[in-house]
Amino acid sequence: MPSGPTRTRVRIVHQSLLTQEFLVVDTETNGKAGDACELTEVGAVLVGGGELHDRWETLCAVHAPLSRGVQRLTGITQAMVDAAPAAETTLPELAELLEDRVLVAHSASFDVRVLRQAFDRAGLDWPDPPTLCTVAMARRLHPLARQRKLALLAGSLGIDVEVSHRALADAETCARVFCALFPKLCANAITVADAVALLRPARPRRARAGRTDGGATLQGVRRRAPAMGHLPDAPGVYVFRNEAGQPLYVGKSVSLRRRAAAHFAPSSTDGDWSARVESVDHVETRSELGALLEEQRLIGELLPPGNVRDKHRDRFVYLRCRFDIAFPVLEVAPEPAPGHAVNVGPLASRAGALELVEQLNSLFGLRHCGRSLPRRPHPSAYGQMGRCASPCLGDLDPNAYRRKLDEALALFTRRDTVGGVPASTHPLLRHVDEQMRRAAAAERYERAAWLRRRRARLEELLAALGEDVAAAHARPRLVLASHRGVRGWDAFWLVGGRVADHGPLDDVQDGVARTVRALRDTGPGTVPHLAPADVGRQRIAETWLRGRVVPTLELDPEPARRRIAAFLRAHGVPEPPADGVGAPDARRGAPAPPLSPRGRTAAR
Template identity: 35%
Template sequence: MSVAPATVPGMPSDTAVQPSFEELGTPLRDVTFVVVDLETTGGRVADSWITEIGAVKVRGGEVLGELQSLVNPGRPVPAFVARLTGITTAMVATAPPLELVLPSFLEFARDAVLVAHNAPFDVGFLRDACERLGYDWPGYRVVDTVPLARRVVTRDEAPNHKLSTLAALFRARVTPEHRALADARATVDVLHALLERLAPLGVTHLEDLATAADPVPADVRRKRTLADGLPEAPGVYLFRGPGDEVLYVGTSTNIRRRVRSYFTASEKRARITEMLRIAHAVTPVVCATALEAQVRELRLITEHAPRYNRRSKHPERATWVRLTDEPYPRLSVVRDVRHGAEHIGPFTSRRTALAAVEALHDAFALRQCTARLARVSKVAGSPCALAGMGRCSAPCTVTAAPDEAYDDVARAARVALTGDPRRVVEPLAARVGLLASQERFEEAGRVTERLRAFLRAAARAQRLQPVSRCAELVAARPTGAGGWELVVVKHGRLAGTAVTGPHEDPLPVVDALRATAEAVAPPVAPAPACHPEEADLVLDWLEQPGVRLVHVSDPWSWPVRSAAAHVDLARVRAEVGAEPSGQPGDGAGGEGGQVGRHADTMAAC
C-alpha cells in the first residue's frame, strides 16, 4: 500500500514526511473481529429470549477461535421458531442458562470489534442481556455487514442482501441454516468478500470501515488523507485552496478527528462538499485551551473572510441603535459607537435594529424627524402628523422655552436603554395581550418580535458595557488535571492565556501573563475592543461555575433591573399589571444574578 507524503506542522513546507500506518489508523488486517449470531424465541427484545449463541474470532483472514452454546431461555420455544431453526424446547431444557453463557461470550469478545449481519438485532439482545444480568456493556465497536453489502453489491448481482443470498453469491464455505455457529461462519466469509470489494474504494483501515457505507463521493473520500499527520489536540484548522487561500476555518477539541469527519456521510452540507473538492491542504493551529481556539477561529474568519464560512466575517457591518446627543435626542441606526450617547446592540442586521427602534417609538413619544433642532427655536416649526397623533411632543414648535416634557421622555428612554426596560415591556406586553384577545395574532406576533429585538439588544449592550470599560481583568478556572486555566481580558478582548500544571504555583504565571499580554487601546463602550462575538465568548467563559477573579481594574457589574431579566418573553404577560416591587426583574435573576455573584467577588478582591 502506498501513502502520499504529507507535510508536518512546524517543519519547512518543502520537507516531505511519510506518515506511519499508526497515524492513518488501524489497518484492517490487524483488527480482531468477533462475528456473532444469535437465535431467539422471537424478533422483539422486550418479549423474546436467546436460545443459542455462536461466535467466530478472526484476524487477518485467520480463524482464531469459535464459541457456540445453546441457552436455556426458561420457557418453551414457540413452534414456528422450532420449525425455522430446528431448536426445540427439549434441546434447550438441559442447556446452561444465559447467566452462565453470557460471561463466556463477553470474555471471548473482549477488545474485539463485533460483526453481525443485521447487527441491531443481535447487539440489541446482547445489550439487553447485559442490562438484565447486571453487566456493564463493554462498548464494542460494531460493524453491520448489511449496509456494507448495500454499498458494493448491486441488484444485478443479488435480488436482496439476506445472509443466505450473499453467502451463495460469494460462495461461502458454510450454508446459513438459522443455527448460530453456522450463520456466524457464513458471515465471516461474507465479511471477507465485502472487505475485498471495499479495499479499492479506499476502505483499508478500521476508521474507514466505520463510515464505509456513507454515500460520500469518491473524489471527496480520496482527500481524507488531508487529515493525516494533523495533531489530535484542541485548536483551529484552515482548509486552503490551490492558491493557498483560506477556504474555511473551523475549531475542534481534536483537530485530526474533526477534519476526518468532513469526509464521511455525517457531513451533509453541499457547500462544504464543494469546498472539499477544491481544498489542497489543511493548516492546524494548536491552542492551549478551548477558549483560545474559539477566539482564534473568530479572528481568522474576520481576517480572511473565507468564502465557505457564513458567520462572523464582517464585524464592521454590525449595527447599533443610538439615542443621539442632541438638544432633543432621537433614535438612529448607526455603524459606530460614539462618546456621549446611549447605545444598544450590536444587531446582526439593520432590519432587526429597525424593529427595536419601532418598539421604542411604541413606548416613547420620541421625535422621528432627522432635522437637527436648536434648544429654543427662533421660528416655530410646523408639527408633523405624529404630533397630531400624540406620538411626539413636537419640540420643533417651541420658541419661548425648552421643551421640558420632551426632556422627561428622553430621560425615560435613556433609562430603558441603559437599565430598567419596564417602560417598554409593560405597554408592549399589554398591547400583545389586547391583540391576542381580539384574535389578531399576526399583529401580536409583529409587536412581540419588536419587543424581543429591543430586549435582546439592550441586554447585550448592558452585558458588554462593563467588560468593555474594564482595562484589565485576570481570571482563573481549575482544569480537570489539577492545574489552572488563566486568562487576561482587556476591554473585552482576550489579551493572553496560559495553563499551569497540577503542582505549579499559578501566581508567577499570572504575573508573567500580565506583563506579556497584548496592549489594547480602550474602545467607546459598550462596543468592546474586539469583535462583539469574541467579547461574548470571553463573557461566557467568565460566567462559568468555578471561575475565580484574580484581578479587576474596574467595576464589573450591571443593573439587577436590566433587560436580561426580561428577555424571557414567556413571562411578559405575567408581568403586565404587576406592581414595580413585584417585578420578576427586581431580583438578581437570569444573567443579572450571575453578574451579581462576580460583582460580590470583585468587591472582596
C-alpha cells in the first residue's frame, strides 16, 4: 500500500473536478539558472467551485545578492529579501496549503521545479501534488489565443491585469484564467486524473530539421545499396522501392546519381527505410525547378513512408484575400490561399507584409480584425479614427465594403502601362499621389502631409518586399529553365495564379500549342480559383524564380503565335522535324515514362 504523499496523491486524482479544491501558485526567483536559482517570493490563491477564496504570500531570503535587472523587473529589492524570513520557516505553511489540493500554475513545470528545489534546500519533503498548467489548458481549450503569456492570455479572456511580476498578483491573474477555462475543462474531464491526462503534452516522434525521412533510425543495421548505375548525372527525381515494388522514399537532386548514392554512404544517417531498399526508379528533368515540382507531385501520389510533410524554411509569405465571407479581410500566410482568392506575392518579409496590410486597411477603411467578425455596440478604435468602415456594427452594406476592397486589390491586379511600357511606379504609390493632390486641392494640408509621409514609407516597404509586388494571377508568363550542362529546356506556364502546365519542351510547335492551351484554360486577367493541389506547386515555382534571371515571355496581353515561336527560337528551342516524326528520346534530358505506384521506369 502506498503511504504518505503518494497515498494522498492517489486519493486526490480520483476526486471529481467539480468538488476538488485548487491552489494556484506563482513564484518569483533571482533570475539565475540551475542550482543558482533561488526562490524570492511565493503567492498562492485558493480556488474552489470556480471562485477565488483565500490568499497567501511570502518573501523568502536568498543567499546571493539580486541583480539590478531582477529588482527592476519584479519590484523586489535587496532590502526586502534581506528582511524576509528563511524558506525553512515559510515553506511548511505552503506544504499545509497544498495538502489534499491540486496545484495550478502558469508554465507549471517551472514553478514546480523552483519549489521542489527550495523544499530540498530547506530539508523538507516535497508534497508532490497533482499539477495542472494553464498554458496547457489554453493550448487545449482556448486554441484561438496565439499568445499564451499570462497577461496576453488573460486579456484574450477579458481579464484585466494591473500588476505583473509579483507572485500574488500573478497568482490571482492565473487563478482567474483557470476559472475562465474551468467549465471547458469540466466538459472534457470528469476527475483530476482525467484532467491531468487531457493536458499531458503529446510527444510525437520529431524529424530533424532538413530531413524528409521521418527522423527514425535503425542502429547497427547493414544498408545494402541497390544498383544505381542507370541513374544519370542530371537533375530529376528518384524513388527508392522495397522488394515488392512499394515506394519507400522520394527525393530530388540536380545530380541523381550522386544524391541517391549519398543515402548509403558510411557517413550518412540511418533511416528506417534504408535497410529495405531493393531498387531505385527515376524521372529525369532538365532543371532544378522541374525536379522540385516532380518531387512534390510524386510525394502526393505515392505517399512514401520515408517522407514527412515539407515545412517552409524560407522567408517568403503571401498577402492574400479570400472571398468566402461577407466582409473579406487581408491576411498574411506562408502559402497562397486555395479557392476563390487573390494572392499577392511571394513577398520577401513577413514583418513587411504585415505592415503593408495595416497600411492598406487604414488607407481604404478595411477590417483590421480576423476572419470571424465580432459584433460590437460601438466602433473599434480604428473605426473611431475613421480608418475602418466598422462592419462589426451590423449596419454596413457588404457591397459598399466590397467596392472598397476591390479598389485596394486592383492596385495589385492591374498592370498599368505608359506608352506601351509597364509603368515604373507601383499603382499603390500612384494612388497615394492622387490622394495627396486631392487633399491639397481641398486645402486639407494636414492630410496631404500625412499622406506624403505614408507614401515615403510605402515606397521603402515595396522595395523591401521584393521585385514585383503584384497578384500572382496578374502576371501570366512562360518561363524557361535549364541546368548547367543539360541540353534543352523545361517550360513552365504560370497562368491564372497557378502552374497551368510544365515539362520538357520538345520543339517550337509543341511550345506554341501548349501556350495557347494554357491561356485558353485560364485566361489572363481573371481571378483564379486555386485548387488545394495547386497551392504547393504555385509556391514552389514562384519562390524558386525569385532572384533568378531566366528567359521569360509575358502572356498579358496574349501574344500572337508568331511572337511565341520567335521567343522559343531565340532561346534555341528546335523546330519540329520536317516529317512530323521526331526522336526526342535520343536527346539528353528527354522525359522518362511516368512512374507507377508499384512498377519501375520503363527502359529508355
